[in-house]
Amino acid sequence: MRVVIAECSVDYLGRLTAHLPLATRLLMVKADGSVLVHSDGGSYKPLNWMSPPCSMAEIAPTEDETEEGVQSVWLVQHAKSEDHLRIRIHRVHHDSAHDLGIDPGLVKDGVEAQLQALLAEHIETLGTGYSLIRREYMTAIGPVDIVCRDATGMTVAVEIKRRGDIDGVEQLTRYLELLNRDPHLAPVTGVFAAQLIKPQARVLAEDRGIRCVTLDYEALKGMDDTESRLF
Amino acid sequence: MRVVIAECSVDYLGRLTAHLPLATRLLMVKADGSVLVHSDGGSYKPLNWMSPPCSMAEIAPTEDETEEGVQSVWLVQHAKSEDHLRIRIHRVHHDSAHDLGIDPGLVKDGVEAQLQALLAEHIETLGTGYSLIRREYMTAIGPVDIVCRDATGMTVAVEIKRRGDIDGVEQLTRYLELLNRDPHLAPVTGVFAAQLIKPQARVLAEDRGIRCVTLDYEALKGMDDTESRLF
DNA sequence: CACTTGATTTCGGAG
DNA sequence: CTCCGAAGTCAAGTG
Numbered sequence: 001m002r003v004v005i006a007e008c009s010v011d012y013l014g015r016l017t018a019h020l021p022l023a024t025r026l027l028m029v030k031a032d033g034s035v036l037v038h039s040d041g042g043s044y045k046p047l048n049w050m051s052p053p054c055s056m057a058e059i060a061p062t063e064d065e066t067e068e069g070v071q072s073v074w075l076v077q078h079a080k081s082e083d084h085l086r087i088r089i090h091r092v093h094h095d096s097a098h099d100l101g102i103d104p105g106l107v108k109d110g111v112e113a114q115l116q117a118l119l120a121e122h123i124e125t126l127g128t129g130y131s132l133i134r135r136e137y138m139t140a141i142g143p144v145d146i147v148c149r150d151a152t153g154m155t156v157a158v159e160i161k162r163r164g165d166i167d168g169v170e171q172l173t174r175y176l177e178l179l180n181r182d183p184h185l186a187p188v189t190g191v192f193a194a195q196l197i198k199p200q201a202r203v204l205a206e207d208r209g210i211r212c213v214t215l216d217y218e219a220l221k222g223m224d225d226t227e228s229r230l231f
Numbered sequence: 232m233r234v235v236i237a238e239c240s241v242d243y244l245g246r247l248t249a250h251l252p253l254a255t256r257l258l259m260v261k262a263d264g265s266v267l268v269h270s271d272g273g274s275y276k277p278l279n280w281m282s283p284p285c286s287m288a289e290i291a292p293t294e295d296e297t298e299e300g301v302q303s304v305w306l307v308q309h310a311k312s313e314d315h316l317r318i319r320i321h322r323v324h325h326d327s328a329h330d331l332g333i334d335p336g337l338v339k340d341g342v343e344a345q346l347q348a349l350l351a352e353h354i355e356t357l358g359t360g361y362s363l364i365r366r367e368y369m370t371a372i373g374p375v376d377i378v379c380r381d382a383t384g385m386t387v388a389v390e391i392k393r394r395g396d397i398d399g400v401e402q403l404t405r406y407l408e409l410l411n412r413d414p415h416l417a418p419v420t421g422v423f424a425a426q427l428i429k430p431q432a433r434v435l436a437e438d439r440g441i442r443c444v445t446l447d448y449e450a451l452k453g454m455d456d457t458e459s460r461l462f
Numbered sequence: 463c464a465c466t467t468g469a470t471t472t473c474g475g476a477g
Numbered sequence: 478c479t480c481c482g483a484a485g486t487c488a489a490g491t492g
Binding site: 024100 | 232234236246247248249250251252254255256257259261262263265267269270271272273274275276277278279280282283324325327329330331332333334335336337338339340342345448452
């Protein structure tokens with residue numbers, strides 16, 4: 001990886017046209033040729049960039065550019081389209097290269113898939129006497145996260161989200177409508193389970209007779225740990 | 232902005248739990264306290280990060296951490312939540328700070344402007360025999376994007392949008408009403424051209440006798456490139 | 463202010 | 478391979 005701090009102006013020509021006036025910025029050139037232009041603020045998103053696959057060439061400035069004080073020009077060309085980035089460098093404050101090697105990558109925890117696995121393992125969290133029928137219960141319109149049975153033997157469809165929003169309720173509603181057409185399953189009730197349920201989603205769900213359950217990821221994981229420690 | 236290249240491991244605790252094993256990475260500390268952890272690949276998205284508002288503190292490693300070879304620990308705490316990032320630094324390869332100043336920010340050239348230029352250059356996209364009269368045809372209620380003539384000599388007013396919505400149809404309708412009052416131009420027909428036309432807008436437009444044309448930006452640009460290569 | 467929508471979205475998984 | 482949905486999405490516009 002090459003890291004450059006330089007006074008530069010940037011032009012992007014591709015899906016849109018964008019321009020960055022002359023200012024001091026950080027330029028990051030990654031091993032795959034991709035380039036990131038960062039300012040000293042904002043979010044994690046660069047002001048401008050070129051995604052791989054692409055290649056970077058350092059070319060001589062034109063006469064006009066030289067007159068404007070351009071020292072060097074970086075031309076970053078996308079490999080599979082006409083998209084390109086033209087970085088005009090006026091002054092370099094820092095320039096260094098470093099060998100970082102391949103990154104082992106991020107290990108994520110607590111995403112929807114894990115919530116589903118944990119809830120499936122501890123389905124009694126939804127109430128005493130609940131038993132799991134199936135995870136990822138396939139239907140014509142997609143898989144229902146969890147299908148289980150309550151203490152009375154009634155079928156329950158569970159939709160799991162990290163953040164419970166309106167569209168999650170709509171999704172569960174569609175599943176319920178479909179499942180209730182199946183005489184073997186009907187009547188099927190719904191549970192909307194999420195780490196955080198938005199008030200609007202809760203109102204909509206309860207209005208449709210769907211029970212809302214807030215999932216405590218840490219607690220579920222704790223139950224998991226306790227259980228595994230017993231064996 | 233501070234730029235550090237270091238062997239480090241990273242743990243994020245917040246909306247989710249994430250871990251980065253020990254490896255050499257670039258750490259960027261921005262003026263607002265936000266921190267970005269980049270590897271030498273991937274896209275513009277960092278492996279891990281903390282968004283502002285947040286604060287960074289360099290603390291002493293615990294005894295256990297020292298034994299594992301941790302030289303220093305960065306604790307990045309989000310100001311408005313419990314989210315935090317813990318960066319354990321094992322070895323520093325590079326560490327430098329730079330004053331970048333406030334960035335003037337990105338100037339985006341609207342896609343609409345480019346679509347207009349491309350369509351004006353390739354007005355025959357609307358049909359055989361079409362010829363351009365004028366771009367940005369001024370009227371009392373604003374400029375009409377494109378005014379042209381079809382094969383039969385009839386005047387055609389074109390409204391161009393990136394996303395064709397109801398209000399774009401309304402706008403074109405107002406122009407058409409005005410232009411049709413001019414005996415030199417009348418009768419004037421309308422074309423609503425957009426990269427994506429919303430169904431509601433299409434229904435409204437066609438109900439008013441306005442033709443809808445979906446613009447293929449890539450194709451138009453391709454025509455442009457082919458043509459310029461011929462000269 | 464919250465809500466909605468687009469993004470040079472990116473990223474991952476399933477078919 | 479493409480298609481589809483989630484994201485610590487972010488960011489801008491709108492009511």
